[in-house]
Amino acid sequence: MSTTTLLWVFIVAGMATYLIRLSFIAVEGRVRLPAWFRTALQFVPAAMLSALIAPDLLMRDGNLYLSPLNARLVAGLVAIVIAARTRSVGWTIAGGMAVLIAMETLI
Structure with missing residues (x-):
């Protein structure tokens, strides 16, 4: 695997992780999560x-x-x-x- 390919893998993985975490922060207060889901978290x-x-x-x-x-x-x-x-x-x-x-x- 080339260095450029590896760099792109890291960038995409980092962005995906960031967006997943941001999604929970962004919807806080706007979306009412079910009680069972909040308990599971x-x-x-x-x-x-x-x-x-x-x-x-x-x-x-x-x-x-x-x-x-x-x-x-x-x-x-x-x-x-x-x-x-x-x-x-x-x-x-x-x-x-x-x-x-x-x-x-x-x-």
């Missing part, structure tokens, strides 16, 4: 974050890896517990990273 950030993180925690070399030796999975579970108890982003990141580094060092 509240779950989009959590669903997207889960879709991005879950494969990294659960997969290794393209295979499902559910084991107590899976450092990323254990660190992720510890981070979930810390987040649920403290509601602190800092403690969640620090605790999860500490467990991940410790397990990767020991294993």
